[in-house]
Amino acid sequence: MRMSTYFLPTLKETPSEAQIVSHRLMLRAGMIRQTSAGIYAWLPLGWKVLQKVSQIVREEQDRAGAQELLMPTIQSADLWKQSGRYEAYGKEMLRITDRHDREMLFGPTNEEMITDIFKTFVKSYKDLPKNLYHIQWKFRDEVRPRFGIMRGREFLMKDNYSFDLDAEGARLSYRRMFLAYLRTFARMGIKAIPMRADTGPIGGDLSHEFIILADTGESQVFCDKAWLDMDVLADNPDANGDLKDFFAKYTSIYAATEEMHDAEKAPADLVTARGIEVGHIFYFGTKYSAPMGAVVTGPDGQPVTVEMGSYGIGVSRVVAALIEASHDDAGIIWPDQVAPFKVALINLKADDAACRTTCDDLYARLQAAGVEVIYDDRSERPGAKFADMDLIGIPWQITIGPRGLKAGTVELKRRASGEKLELPLEEALAKVT
Numbered sequence: 001m002r003m004s005t006y007f008l009p010t011l012k013e014t015p016s017e018a019q020i021v022s023h024r025l026m027l028r029a030g031m032i033r034q035t036s037a038g039i040y041a042w043l044p045l046g047w048k049v050l051q052k053v054s055q056i057v058r059e060e061q062d063r064a065g066a067q068e069l070l071m072p073t074i075q076s077a078d079l080w081k082q083s084g085r086y087e088a089y090g091k092e093m094l095r096i097t098d099r100h101d102r103e104m105l106f107g108p109t110n111e112e113m114i115t116d117i118f119k120t121f122v123k124s125y126k127d128l129p130k131n132l133y134h135i136q137w138k139f140r141d142e143v144r145p146r147f148g149i150m151r152g153r154e155f156l157m158k159d160n161y162s163f164d165l166d167a168e169g170a171r172l173s174y175r176r177m178f179l180a181y182l183r184t185f186a187r188m189g190i191k192a193i194p195m196r197a198d199t200g201p202i203g204g205d206l207s208h209e210f211i212i213l214a215d216t217g218e219s220q221v222f223c224d225k226a227w228l229d230m231d232v233l234a235d236n237p238d239a240n241g242d243l244k245d246f247f248a249k250y251t252s253i254y255a256a257t258e259e260m261h262d263a264e265k266a267p268a269d270l271v272t273a274r275g276i277e278v279g280h281i282f283y284f285g286t287k288y289s290a291p292m293g294a295v296v297t298g299p300d301g302q303p304v305t306v307e308m309g310s311y312g313i314g315v316s317r318v319v320a321a322l323i324e325a326s327h328d329d330a331g332i333i334w335p336d337q338v339a340p341f342k343v344a345l346i347n348l349k350a351d352d353a354a355c356r357t358t359c360d361d362l363y364a365r366l367q368a369a370g371v372e373v374i375y376d377d378r379s380e381r382p383g384a385k386f387a388d389m390d391l392i393g394i395p396w397q398i399t400i401g402p403r404g405l406k407a408g409t410v411e412l413k414r415r416a417s418g419e420k421l422e423l424p425l426e427e428a429l430a431k432v433t
């Protein structure tokens with residue numbers, strides 16, 4: 001992508017309405033545009049990151065045996081009347097009446113809808129377990145949307161729903177999702193700590209929130225210092241096993257949200273911090289399958305009400321949480337795994353023929369090698385180019401200028417460390433491909 005044509009409306013000033021760093025940087029980096037309270041358009045740079053985050057979520061769901069589908073955003077109120085949540089959900093639910101005066105709503109979550117779909121088609125225990133997910137926009141009419149997309153009203157969520165014959169099976173599904181969540185966030189280059197949590201309006205009696213430690217987090221959390229050095233990707237339990245040892249290990253290291261914190265049980269090495277909830281998983285048994293009649297024929301021929309759980313990740317919130325966890329005064333520092341581009345190619349002198357030819361060739365070679373590159377070919381001052389690339393957080397910068405060309409070198413900079421190397425173009429190319 002060439003900066004001279006890219007729709008990237010970066011801002012020089014810090015928007016006054018932005019109170020936390022991720023909101024400020026997402027606006028300044030031209031990633032989002034508020035269209036109304038708590039509702040945002042995702043501009044090209046932001047959309048690229050959102051898709052990368054979604055793809056890692058998708059890969060780990062598929063790896064855990066979940067199956068992707070897509071449910072609509074608009075739902076019939078009838079489903080919510082069956083489960084008894086229509087009134088209980090309260091003002092956060094956006095209620096709509098269609099032209100035939102049918103009561104509809106913009107879905108804040110999909111337990112009822114997925115249970116209705118499941119029960120229509122699954123009649124026998126032989127078809128269990130099932131774990132179905134989608135990545136879909138949700139609407140929650142938050143009384144005070146704030147912090148940009150961190151607490152929005154329309155937001156992107158990956159939500160799973162598991163169906164099992166009995167509680168033991170449902171707890172295995174829960175452990176499989178627990179592993180998938182630890183892997184998902186670790187693959188994005190962030191540390192999300194699973195904490196025993198309250199179940200709230202979703203319900204049930206077993207629940208964990210996955211919390212990223214960040215000074216601007218909305219929740220107060222407590223955890224054993226051991227969590228800070230944990231490398232879950234080094235742990236590779238047999239995903240087809242019962243995961244009991246794995247689950248016991250990671251739930252025995254103290255971590256609790258404020259509601260669940262118990263000072264008596266806290267370890268000596270206790271970390272108290274602010275946290276951002278990026279995921280929340282629940283086991284809630286027959287809370288929805290009973291009132292909605294999701295029943296299968298059991299092994300003995302008798303009817304069995306299926307046992308369920310649901311598992312959510314705030315995909316759009318993760319983008320903001322990534323920035324909260326990884327930025328500096330110059331701007332965003334994207335982990336390689338989710339960066340919108342891998343290389344920023346900066347031409348210091350756009351009107352210098354030799355620089356332009358060398359940059360155009362390198363741009364073509366990087367693209368041919370499948371490297372995602374953003375090429376600053378504008379006639380801007382060098383300082384403005386460096387500032388923009390630092391702001392939008394591209395992991396590698398390759399800078400080409402007249403002096404370097406004469407010396408036969410380019411400058412390669414690693415955004416995260418700030419380390420700069422002067423080296424031959426071929427060596428720089430080798431480092432980023």
Ligand SMILES: Nc1ncnc2c1ncn2[C@@H]1O[C@H](COS(=O)(=O)NC(=O)[C@@H](N)CS)[C@@H](O)[C@H]1O
Nearest residue numbers: 109151152155159278279280310311312314317
């Ligand atoms: N207003 C919001 N803005 C952005 N993300 C949100 C918002 N509300 C919730 N989320 C994200 O969505 C995740 C799941 O939401 S939840 O309410 O905890 N769980 C559910 O809705 C379950 N149905 C999971 S399938 C949260 O962990 C959080 O990361």
